[in-house]
Amino acid sequence: MKTTTSDMGRNRTGVATSPIDSADITQEAQKHQPSHLGDGSLLLQVRQIYARESEGLGSVPPPVSLKGVAKTAVDVLKGSKPTVFIDKLGERLAFERSGTRLYEGALAKFDVYGSWEGGPTREGLEKIYNDELSHFLMLTEALKSLGADPTAMTPSADVAAVVSQGLPLLIADPRANLRQSLEALLVAELADNAGWEMLIELARDLSHDTLADRFQLALESEVQHLLWVRGWLAAGVSVEARGAPAREERAGTQPRV
Amino acid sequence: MALDILQEKGVPLDKQVFTWKDLVRRPYSKLDDDAFTRVCVIYMNGIMADALRTKHAFARMNRELREPLALIRRLEQYEQTLINWLNPADQTPLETTLGFEQVAIEVTASVALREPDPYLAQTYRFGLLEDFDHLYRYSALYDRLEGKDPNNITQSYTDIIPGRPTSVEHRHPLDDLRRPYDKRAAHPLTKLHAMSITAAENQTHDYYMTVGPFFSDPVARQLYAEIASIEEQHTSMYESLLDPGESLLEKWLMHEACEVYNFYSCVAFEKNPRIKEIWQRFLDYELGQLHYVKEIFQNVEKRDAAEVLPSTLPEPIGFKEHRDFVRKTLNQEEDMASNGQDYVRMADLPRDHRSYIWRDQLNSDGSPSETVAAGYKWIPGTELAARTPRMGSTFEGKKVH
Numbered sequence: 001m002k003t004t005t006s007d008m009g010r011n012r013t014g015v016a017t018s019p020i021d022s023a024d025i026t027q028e029a030q031k032h033q034p035s036h037l038g039d040g041s042l043l044l045q046v047r048q049i050y051a052r053e054s055e056g057l058g059s060v061p062p063p064v065s066l067k068g069v070a071k072t073a074v075d076v077l078k079g080s081k082p083t084v085f086i087d088k089l090g091e092r093l094a095f096e097r098s099g100t101r102l103y104e105g106a107l108a109k110f111d112v113y114g115s116w117e118g119g120p121t122r123e124g125l126e127k128i129y130n131d132e133l134s135h136f137l138m139l140t141e142a143l144k145s146l147g148a149d150p151t152a153m154t155p156s157a158d159v160a161a162v163v164s165q166g167l168p169l170l171i172a173d174p175r176a177n178l179r180q181s182l183e184a185l186l187v188a189e190l191a192d193n194a195g196w197e198m199l200i201e202l203a204r205d206l207s208h209d210t211l212a213d214r215f216q217l218a219l220e221s222e223v224q225h226l227l228w229v230r231g232w233l234a235a236g237v238s239v240e241a242r243g244a245p246a247r248e249e250r251a252g253t254q255p256r257v
Numbered sequence: 258m259a260l261d262i263l264q265e266k267g268v269p270l271d272k273q274v275f276t277w278k279d280l281v282r283r284p285y286s287k288l289d290d291d292a293f294t295r296v297c298v299i300y301m302n303g304i305m306a307d308a309l310r311t312k313h314a315f316a317r318m319n320r321e322l323r324e325p326l327a328l329i330r331r332l333e334q335y336e337q338t339l340i341n342w343l344n345p346a347d348q349t350p351l352e353t354t355l356g357f358e359q360v361a362i363e364v365t366a367s368v369a370l371r372e373p374d375p376y377l378a379q380t381y382r383f384g385l386l387e388d389f390d391h392l393y394r395y396s397a398l399y400d401r402l403e404g405k406d407p408n409n410i411t412q413s414y415t416d417i418i419p420g421r422p423t424s425v426e427h428r429h430p431l432d433d434l435r436r437p438y439d440k441r442a443a444h445p446l447t448k449l450h451a452m453s454i455t456a457a458e459n460q461t462h463d464y465y466m467t468v469g470p471f472f473s474d475p476v477a478r479q480l481y482a483e484i485a486s487i488e489e490q491h492t493s494m495y496e497s498l499l500d501p502g503e504s505l506l507e508k509w510l511m512h513e514a515c516e517v518y519n520f521y522s523c524v525a526f527e528k529n530p531r532i533k534e535i536w537q538r539f540l541d542y543e544l545g546q547l548h549y550v551k552e553i554f555q556n557v558e559k560r561d562a563a564e565v566l567p568s569t570l571p572e573p574i575g576f577k578e579h580r581d582f583v584r585k586t587l588n589q590e591e592d593m594a595s596n597g598q599d600y601v602r603m604a605d606l607p608r609d610h611r612s613y614i615w616r617d618q619l620n621s622d623g624s625p626s627e628t629v630a631a632g633y634k635w636i637p638g639t640e641l642a643a644r645t646p647r648m649g650s651t652f653e654g655k656k657v658h
Contacts, residue, residue: 050283057347058288098404100641136641151637153288153409161405162347168403173473 003113004240005180057159060087061152068147075206085206086146088199090154093139094161095195096132098168099188103129105171106181113178117244118235120178124228131221138218142211160195164188179236186233189226196222259569260521262514263562267544270328275335284345285532287352292412293363293576294532295356297523298343300364300457301536304519305337307456311512315505322505325553329546333516336539343532350468351403351477354395355410357461361388362415366579368454369586371572373444377498379600380435381454382586383593384491389583390420390626391484397630398477400639408637414578417635421591423626425603426487427619429611432595433493440500440507445514445567448499452515453574455495462488479625486619507565510554513547514566522573 015022060083063069075082107125115121143150153161170176170184196219203212285294309330316326344353362385369381396407396417407417438447462485469481503511520540527533551562594603594612606613636643 053283055283055286057345058286094405097639097641101402101404133641133644140638140642151406151408153406155288158288158347161349161403165349169473172402172477174475175473 001112003177005177006240057155060090060154061149063147064149065147071147080206085202085208086143086148087154087156088202089139089143089146089148090152091156091160092195092199093136093143093150094153094157095164095192096136096139098161098164099132099192100129100136102167102171102185102188103132105168106178106185109178109181115178116236116239118231118239120182120228120232128225128228131225135218138214142214164191179233179240182229182233182236185229189222189229193219193222193226261569262517262544262547262566263568265544266548267541267546269545270332270549273332273542273545275339280335280339281342282339283531284343285529287345287348290529292359292410292414293526294529295410296360296363296576297527297532297536298340299353299356300360301519301523302337302341303360303457303460304453304516305333305340306460306463307452308333308512308516309337310459312509315509319505322553325549329549332542332546336542339535350471351395351399352410354465354468355392355399355407357464358388358392358395359411359415360457361385361461362392362583363576363579364457364574365454366582367575368450370579370582372447372450374438374447376436377438377447377451380494380498381450382590383595383600384454384458384494385583386421386587386591387423387426387487387491389587390423390426391487393417393419393633393635394423394480394484394626394630396635397633398480400633400635401629402474402477404639404641406637406639407635416580416583419630420587421593423483423487424620424624425616426490427616428490428595429615430493432597432612433490434497434598435494436598437498437500440503443500446571448511449515449518449571451495451498452512453519455492455499458488458491458495462492476625476629480629483625504558506554506558510547510550510562510565513543513550517543517547518570519574521570522576525573526576
C-alpha cells in the first residue's frame with residue numbers, strides 16, 4: 001500500500017532518461033520532411049465533415065403518462081420545448097447516481113489508506129454519499145412528476161457519462177490512493193455544482209419554481225461537497241509537500257465550511 | 258421469400274469496392290436504435306471475424322488455395338471493418354459487453370429452437386444458460402461500478418437474472434468437447450448453426466480478452482478473465498460440433514453459405530434503413546463470394562456444389578426476445594453438466610470428477626462472478642433505486658440530505 005503520490009523513482013517517460021538516444025532520435029526526426037503537406041487542421045476538417053452528416057447521439061423518450069402527455073402538449077402550446085428540461089433532469093439523475101458509486105469507492109479507499117491532517121473523515125464521505133443518493137431519488141421523483149421515465153438514459157446523461165468516464169476508472173483503480181482519488185471527486189463536484197446551477201436557472205426560466213426551490217437545497221449541499229473535497233485534496237498535497245508523514249489512522253478532519 | 262443461393266449470383270468480386278470513408282460510417286445510436294440492431298452488428302462482426310480466422314487457418318495449411326483465399330479474405334476484412342465500426346464511441350466496452358451477451362442469449366435461443374438435431378439443440382441450450390448468467394454478472398458490474406442501468410442497453414427484451422452460475426461453468430477441457438454432426442447426414446441448417454454459433458462465441462472470447470485489461474477495478478479484471486475462460490470453453494464446445502471430416506474446400510464453401518445466411522437474416526430483421534442497406538449490400542457481396550468459391554469447389558473436388566449447399570436458405574434467424582423459451586430451459590436444465598461428450602445432471606457427477614477438481618482449483622482463491630453479483634437483484638433504475646428510500650430522504654419536505 002502506498003499513501004504518498006509524488007516520490008522520486010525510476011520514471012522513464014521523459015527524454016532525459018536516455019540523453020544519447022533521445023538526442024539521436026530528435027536529430028533524425030528533424031532531418032526528415034513530413035510525407036504530406038498540411039497540418040493538424042486536416043484532422044479537424046474530416047471531423048467537421050462527419051459532424052455535418054451526423055444526426056446526433058439520440059433523443060429524449062416520449063412522456064410515459066397521460067399527465068406527461070398533457071403537460072408536454074401545454075408546454076408546446078406555450079411555445080417551449082419540454083424535452084430540454086427532461087433531458088437535463090436525466091443528466092443530473094445519472095450524474096448523482098454514478099456519484100453515489102464514486103463515494104462508495106472513496107469510502108472503501110478511506111478504510112485502506114486512512115486520512116491526513118485536514119483530510120477526509122468517514123463521516124464527511126458518508127454525508128456526501130447520502131446526499132448523492134437522496135439527490136438521485138429527488139430527481140427520480142421530479143421526472144415522474146413531469147410524466148417522464150426516470151430510467152431512460154437521455155442524450156445529456158449519455159454526454160455526461162462520456163465526459164466523466166475517467167472518474168469511476170480512477171476510483172476503482174486500487175493503485176490510486178485516496179488522495180489521488182480525490183482528484184476524480186474534485187472534477188465530479190465541480191461539474192456537479194455547475195450542473196445544478198444551470199438546472200435551477202432552467203427550472204426558473206420554465207416556471208418550475210417548486211422544483212427550482214428543491215434543487216436550490218441540493219445545490220447548497222453540493223457547494224459544501226466542493227469545499228470539503230477541495231480542502232481535503234489541498235491539505236493532502238500540502239502535507240506531502242511539507243514532507244510530513246501520512247497518518248494512517250482514520251482520523252482526518254473536516255475543513256470548516 | 259426464400260433465397261435461392263444457387264441462382265442468385267450477387268455482386269462479382271471485382272465490383273466489391275470500398276473507401277475509408279465508406280468503411281467508417283455514421284454509427285447506430287446507442288439510445289435510439291433497437292437493441293437488436295446492436296445485436297446484429299455485434300453478431301455479424303463475429304461472423305466476419307470467423308470468416309477471416311478460418312481462412313487464415315486454411316491458408317496456413319494449403320498452398321494451392323492461398324491466392325483465392327487472400328482475395329476473399331481481403332474483401333471480408335473490409336466488410337468486418339464497416340460492420341464493427343458501426344458501434345458508437347459513446348458505447349463503452351462494458352456496454353458493448355452487455356450487447357455481446359444479449360447476442361449469445363437471443364441468437365443461441367433462436368438456433369436452439371430451430372436446430373433439427375436433438376443433440377446439437379441440447380448443446381445450444383446448455384451453452385445458452387451459461388451466457389444467460391454472464392449477462393446477469395456483467396449487469397451487476399455495470400450497476401455497481403458505474404451506477405448505470407444495464408437495461409438501457411438490453412431494452413427490456415432479455416431477463417437479467419441468474420442462469421447456471423458462472424462459478425460452476427468451469428470444466429475440464431475434455432468435458433467441453435462434443436460429438437460432431439455427420440457431414441453426410443446432417444441437415445444443412447445444422448451446419449449453418451454450428452458454424453454461426455462457433456463464430457459468435459469465438460469473437461466474444463477475443464473481445465473479452467481485448468477489453469478486460471482496460472478496467473481498473475480488480476473484480477472487473479477478474480470477471481473478464483473468468484468469463485473469457487468460459488467463452489474459450491464455449492468456442493471449444495461449439496467448434497467440436499463441426500465435422501472434422503469435411504474437406505477444407507467444403508468447409509470454405511459452407512462458411513460462405515453461412516455468411517450469406519446470416520446477412521440474409523439481418524436483412525429480414527433490420528428496421529433502420531441505413532443499416533439494412535448495409536446488410537443487403539453484404540448479402541449481395543457474399544453471394545458473389547459464394548459463387549466464386551463454388552466454382553473452385555467444383556473444379557477441384559469434381560462434384561456438384563448442390564450436394565453440399567442448400568438450394569434455398571432456411572428461415573432467417575429470429576432476432577427477437579426468447580424469454581419464455583429461456584425461462585423454460587432454465588427451469589428444466591439449469592443443473593445440467595457434461596461428462597465427456599454426454600450431458601448429465603450435475604448431482605450425478607462423482608465429487609472427485611475431473612471437472613469438479615478443475616473448477617475447485619480455479620475458485621479456490623475466490624470467485625469473481627459470485628463477488629460481483631453478491632445479493633444482486635436488478636430493478637429498473639439500478640439497485641440504488643431500491644436503496645434510496647432507506648436513507649430517509651424526503652422529496653415533499655424541505656430536507657434533501
